[in-house]
Amino acid sequence: MSVVLQIKAATAKAIEQLYGVNLAPETVLVNATKTEFEGDYTIVLFAFVKQLKKSPDALGEELGSFLVKEQPHLFSGYNVIKGFLNLVLSDDFCSAFVSGQYQNPKFGFAEEGQEKVMVEYSSPNTNKPLHLGHLRNNFLGWSIAEILKHTGHEIVKTCIVNDRxxxxxxxxxxxxxxxxxxxxxxxxxxxxxxxxxxxxxxxxxxxxxxxxxxxxxxxxxxxxxxxxxxxxxxxxxxxxxxxxxxxxxxxxxxxxxxxxxxxxxxxxxxxxxxxxxxxxxxGDETVISLWQRMNSWVYAGFDETYQKIGSDFDKVYYESNTYLLGKDLVEEGLAKHVFFQKEDGSVWIDLTADGLDEKIVRRKDGTSVYITQDIGLAEQKQKEFNAAQSIYVVGDEQNYHFKVLKLICQKLGLPSADGIFHLSYGMVELPSGKMKSREGTVVDADDLVADMIAIARQKTEELGKVKDFTETELQELYEIIGIGALKFFLLRVDPKKKMIFNPEESIEFNGFTGPFIQYTHARIKSILRKQEQITDLAGTANLPLLPLERTLAIELEQFPAILEEAAREHDPSKVAIYVFNVSKTFSSFYAEHSIANAESEAKKQFRLQLAALTAQVIKTAMHVLGIRVPERM
RNA sequence: GGACCGGUAGCUCAGCUGGAUAGAGCAGCUGCCUUCUAAGCAGCAGGUCAUUGGUUCGAAUCCAAUCCGGUUCACCA
Known part of the structure; x- marks a missing residue:
């Protein structure tokens, strides 16, 4: 259980024992303590003041001393300032956490056995190569699937290829x-x-x-x-x-x-x-064979790009196979009076009661429309995989479409209907506005990836730190850094928001970027490489910790909760922001305190553990973003 | 016109289930490489959180109105 949850539970219990009032632990508001005050976590007391008929200060004092007394392992001190109870976590708790987890390669993972989730993403058209917008889609889809995997879900990644x-x-x-x-x-x-x-x-x-x-x-x-x-x-x-x-x-x-x-x-x-x-x-033979031939060219190209950017799928659907799906459902819907027929023979659904419009589901000539295919495909997926949740990674211009899709599926009573979730993301725009193929401003995915790798090469050569690498190792490093920078850039912002990409200013390698985090990892690995084995001395148990050691340990402890949050909100940017903050804290620590030449052997061992756990968390967090981290750079 | 989304530092973004003096990165300015990788660290400066009103002990966060920008409302996909 995370520290925050422990604090909430302990507080609820304390209030019950002190005042005989029952509170749900979730109602306890726990924040990270502001840096200008002493403490690690803060309980906001105002919420209870009225109910308990206590002044905030008196309540804080009573609660604080009770918690420290009852949970000496967790808390070593407290202070109360203007209605905020600041709690200090004990050094023992922090160091025990680090010692307990630094060798656990699965730190951050939740237990398996959560419900099955389908993630549909990428979904290209076969008439054009991928562009920057597709990259955001691919990175988001892959990442959200990976985040859900790490929070215990079984995942089926799918792609619907618009090939006709x-x-x-x-x-x-x-x-x-x-x-x-x-x-x-x-x-x-x-x-x-x-x-x-x-x-x-x-x-x-x-x-x-x-x-x-x-x-x-x-x-x-x-x-x-x-x-x-x-x-x-x-x-x-x-x-x-x-x-x-x-x-x-x-x-x-x-x-x-x-x-x-x-x-x-x-x-x-x-x-x-x-x-x-x-x-x-x-089914004209010459047309079909030309179609197959040209599509095969496209697939060969897509495969190369997917390989490079790390997209993969467990099941690929082709629209040429699915575009006739959903026809039976129209009949079914008519029978159930979910749909109605107009005089000209076209079939509709009336969604005005749900605040939407009337929507056609079958043309008067009997052919089905886009949304009908999607309903059919949703049913097909459900029959084939029976996932509890079905996530569609699709741009926010289709918000209305997915609202309608889910409603229709619900009204038809499809078992998968409630599990439909549209992971809607904003467009990637240029400083001049939207990308327009007519104006030739579309940023091509392959070009961009190649550019990023070239920039990584140039910067790496300027720094000259890896002169002993073989050509193969160098090429791999450039890809790790260049593609890492690109993925991080696209994943670090809230998916729901549109984002601006400026091709003039190339993607940064300093600051809030992938390479900065990769660099932090490489520095840690460099230290660990030079050390003998970390020996888990019992001596690390009673060490007083420095502020930066505490900050780092406490931040690392939050990792599982961050993954949960990212999964719950379908938002990889939470992980990106978190792993950047961890890297920043480690970099400060690294600049201030020596690991190899620590004050004592016990301190050195503890710092090695702390560094090892940091590297582990960085690696896992970056992995769920689809970003590799190098051992050296 | 209806529905939905957004407006936070010069730029790109966090913070939005209400909590302390609104945070990062970039760009600008100062310092720091004879000790674990300077793709780094420390610091300075930078804000009417679009506007107005409301709810309350407390609002960037919730509500209403207004302004600005975007998306969408196809017998296209």
Missing amino acids: GIHICKSMIAWQRYANGATPESTGIKGDHFVGDYYVKFENELKAQAEPIIDAAVAGDFSSFEAKDLPKLTALQKVYTTEKDGPKKEAAIKAYEEIRELARNATPVMKEAQHMLLQWEK
């Missing part, structure tokens, strides 16, 4: 038109980038073809459009021309955008792509 649809056909069309049979092998371009390049070529061609159609439409010439679009176009064109210089300029812009959308769909290339999608759905 109009966007894939776009790349295919462009390849047919422009590639002349070129392949990743023949060009030496990584497969996902190769296919992505053709997607861009398609978009360029589409834009070129759409422009004259838009211009004509704006001028009232609709000859490129099909008859069914004409009424709508006429209306839009009217809005645009009458409002573009008037007070309702926004309406004009919106009208223009809709005209553009219609024009894009009226282009010959777009029609080709749409035709190809139909062929694909019919």
Whole structure:
């Protein structure tokens, strides 16, 4: 049990014995004591004052002396200042904790046997390579899975690959038109980038073809459009021309955008792509074989990237296999009157009672929509793995979608419904705003990883500390540091918040960064390497401790509670902030006090234990963030 | 327009289940390598916690209103 929980329990018990009042331990507010006061943990007394009819000072005195008397092993002193009871943990308790845990490689882990959790993350499209936003997703997903593992959960990591649809056909069309049979092998371009390049070529061609159609439409010439679009176009064109210089300029812009959308769909290339999608759905052999071929290029590219950044999956779903799921559930929902049918045959759910809107679940032509596939996949996952919880790591632009998904699943009575949790994360933006592929500001994942490794190389060479490393060892070290810096940078902020990435200022290696923590680990390992074995002298038991030794030990003790908190809140940044603080405390300690030349042999042994435990905690904490720590750097 | 999210130091972020004088890192300025790795340490400076009102012993934290920014409300995925 953590110290904080022990304090809460002890306080509740003390209040019962002193005043005969029963309190739940959770209601006791325990904080870390502010540095300007003496003590380690502080009980805030105001909450009990009224109930116990005591002044805060009197209560603090009585409680403090009682706790110290009853729990001499835990507390060695107390003081009361303005309604705060500051408790001093005993040196014995701190040193016993360190001695007891420094050889425990599983310190921080909870017992196994917690419920099974599925984590779906990464979920790429096969028409484009991964970018910075995907990196945040991948790092978050991997980390939250690992954190849950360490808090005792069985984990199934999954990925749903969006491998079909109009966007894939776009790349295919462009390849047919422009590639002349070129392949990743023949060009030496990584497969996902190769296919992505053709997607861009398609978009360029589409834009070129759409422009004259838009211009004509704006001028009232609709000859490129099909008859069914004409009424709508006429209306839009009217809005645009009458409002573009008037007070309702926004309406004009919106009208223009809709005209553009219609024009894009009226282009010959777009029609080709749409035709190809139909062929694909019919199972046309040439289309399918091209599709398989191009996707295989993409997968080879993704595999390389995943390998590099450490993403892995226990089960991969492909949308080409799952996009028809959910159809039975529509029938079921209709039978249960969860859904209703409109006159045109389309099927809907009314969520207005839940504060949302009506949502379509099946088109009038009988095909299912995105959300229907997701409901079907949720059911499929439940049948296959029966996890109690299902976490979806998906950007916050889909908050509404997941709210709807969970509601529908609940209304359908799917067993997995209550376990659906959308781990929503904010977009990664540039100082200039969102990344836009049209403006070429998308930060490519492979490029960024390569840049980080190159910077790690440059900095390492400047410092010149590892000249005896082999080329293989150096390469590994650069990757550990470069990718570590990148992962830490993306994981150290609250997932829910959008974050700014400035490509001009490259990711730091000093301060609140991965490399600083890795460096702290390497320094500890360097000391431990030079020492004989740590001998667990009984003499470490009654040592008076210095403030920094106490601070460090107390901070290390909090590690299991931090992992629990990170798991509960689905927030790896809690771990990142914690491990940075531990590293900072150790660095201060390291600068102030010598370990190898400690005042006494017992002190030296204790400090070695403390250092070993610190390294252990750093390693484990960084591991759950997906970051390796080097022995030397 | 409805719903949701955010606004804390020059910049990037903690702190938000109410608790002491609001914390880090970066950038700026001072010091510190003949002793365990200076990717480090110690210090200085930097704040109307968007604004206004409310709740209370106590508000960055809770409530209301306002301002600013974002996302979303497709027979797209």
